[in-house]
Amino acid sequence: MSFVSASNIFQSYNGRPILERVNLEVEEGEFISIVGASGCGKSTFLRLLLAQERPTRGQITVDGNPPAVEPGLERGVVFQRYSTFPHLTVRDNIVAGESFRRPWGRFFGAERKAARARADETLARIGLDHVADNYPATLSGGMQQRLAIGQALVARPRILLLDEPFGALDPGTRLSMHDFLSDLRAETGMTVFMVTHDLEEGFKLGDRVIVFDKPRWDPDDPGAFGATITYDFDARNGGFPYQTIKEETHVLRPQ
Amino acid sequence: MRLINRKPGRPLALFLLMLPFALVFIAYAIGSDIRLSENPADKLLPAPSKIAATAERLFFEPDKRSGRILMWHDTAISLQRLGLGVGIAALIGLSFGMLIGLLPHVRATFAGFVAVISMIPPLAILPILFITFGLGELSKVVLIVIGITPFLIRDLSQRTLEIPREMIVKAETLGASTLTIALRVALPQVLPRLIQSVRLSLGPAWLFLIAAEAIASDLGLGYRIFLVRRYLAMDVILTYVLWITLLAFVIDLALKKLSERLFPWTEAAL
Known part of the structure; x- marks a missing residue:
């Protein structure tokens, strides 16, 4: 049994199918990129993985546990926007990643001090220590997303879900965010x-790129059929899985 | 250059700000002057100097019969009624607004009910309040509460619903319970809105206060205005009206400053 397993997922809104027959098996530690045209159910599938919605048919299990009915600690998420709390300072946003599971959503006394110190360490690691006391609205888009990712990670989720996290960033910031995420x-x-x-x-x-598309298309009624996974690429080694040179030869090759 | 792109400079803006006030004052002074030159005993438009003299008397000279300065007593009791009414309404509005905004079951139960209740004209049930709660303080406070609470509930439940779903889901993935989401995500974001809604409902609150005082009271700003109406004491009425306007303006400004002080993040931007 694989770590995340989606079996025979159907999802429809008001009778309109969005996803049909989606099957996916993912091993622990894999990085899955989900691509596809607009309106092809990518974000719907992510919401299903998040357990924000439940599929009309089929089920998604994580580590063999029964399907989740609502979002929880097991899953972390970063959306394109609104992923940080605007009324908390940058430091408190990080602390919230640990403290929200507590009865009153906060730490008290010595625990609070320790949590703030840990948050400062995290901020230093993600390069936001110089703005710890600012509010998220004063940060640039890239910094806000770094904060959102940092906040999701301090909660130690088993799965991280990213919904176009870098969609609103400029190309330069995007590249540095890629390095940040890879690290x-x-x-x-x-x-x-x-x-x-x-x-x-x-x-x-x-590691894998899966493509959502509609296998059937009715030109008179574009909403008649839902989308499913049409391709599942192995994206390791730049997407050329069979070109890894396994032999030791005298030919020079790129390092 | 298009009119929409022309902006007044600082001195001009200040001049324009003062202009309508000055115009109204001048128009009043001229009207008063015309009437007084025809009939020096005219009471309808007292001269500004007379209003100033009356104001001085009202604010600083004790009443001959009771020995108290009535203006301050009127102000204190009216502000107490207003504060109690608005405070209670704000508490009810905040708690019900958040419950309706956050919990689908409460929303299904009360959203329609509140929408209908808010259509009852509060002044129409004022007699019921007087009959039920007597002519004392309670009925006046209750009128303000009934008058503005439905608006506050509707406005705050709407604001709670407008909190981006992403933010709520994010809190869920951090393990937050419903209570934690309400207290640490929704409440801080609704509170600034509460102050704004209270500012908007201060106008109706004053209306209900003065209406209740005019009908049954023996002290209060609204009571005094309606009392001296019998003697056509326009100078007293105008002094009270100006005083009430000033009070309302100061309260509004204070709430605005309070909001900026308490919620610095609402002003934060890159």
């Missing part, structure tokens, strides 16, 4: 699902 992933080894519009980004970061 974090190498550190934590967690399972990641990322919805993106950027194919290059999907292949660069992902």
Whole structure:
């Protein structure tokens, strides 16, 4: 049994099918990029993985546990926007990642002090220590997303879900965010699902790139059929899985 | 250059700000002057100097019969009624607004009910309040509460619903319970809105206060205005009206400053 397993997922809204017959098996630690045209159910599938919605048919299990009915600690998420809390300072946003599971959502006394110190360490690691006392609205888009990812990670989720996390960033910031995410992933080894519009980004970061598309298309009624996974690429080694040179030869090759 | 792109400079803006006030004052002074030159005993438009003299008397000279300065007593009791009414309404509005906004079951139960209740004209049930709660303080406070609570509930439940779903889901993935989401995510974001809604409902609150005082009271700003109406004491009425306007303006400004002080993040931007 694989770590995340989606079997025969159907999802429809008001009788309109969005997803049909989606099957996916993911091993622990894999990075899955999800691409596809707009309106092809990528974000719907992510919401199903998040357990924000439940599928009309089929079920998604994580580590063999019964399907979740609501979002919880097991899953971390970063959306394109609104992923940080605007009324908390940058430091308190990080502390919230640990404290929200407590009865009153906060730490008291010595625990609070320790949590703030840990948050400062985290902020230093993600390069936000100089703005610890600012509010998220004063941060640039890239810094806000770094904060959102940092906040999701301090909660130690088993799966990280990213919904176009870098969609609103400029190309330069995007590249540095890629490095940031790759480093974090190498550190934590967690399972990641990322919805993106950027194919290059999907292949660069992902171990697998799965494509959502509609296999059947009625030109008179574009909403008649739902989308499913039409391709599942192996994206390791830049997407050229069979070109790994396994033999030791005298030919020079790129390092 | 298009009119929409022309902006007044600082001195001009200040001048324009003062202009309508000055115009109204001048128009009043001229009207008063015309009437007084025809009939020096005219009471309808007392001269500004007379209003100033009356104001000085009202604010600083004790009443001959009771020996108290009635203006301050009127102000204190009216502000107490207003504060109690608005405070209670704000508490009810906040708690019900958040419950309706956060919990689908409560929303299904009360959203329609509140929408219908808010259509009852509060002044129409004022007699019922007088009959039920007597002519004392309680009925006046209850009128303000009934008058503005439905608006506050509707406004705050709407604001709670407008909190982006992403933020709530994010809190869920951090392990937050419903209570934690309410107290640490929803409440801090609804509180600034509460102050705004209270500012908006202060106008109706004053209306209900003065209406209740005019009908049954023996002290209060609204009571005094309606009392001296019998003697056509326009100078007293105008002094009270100006005083009430000033009080309302100061309360509004204070709430605005309070909101900026308490919730610095609402002003935060890159």
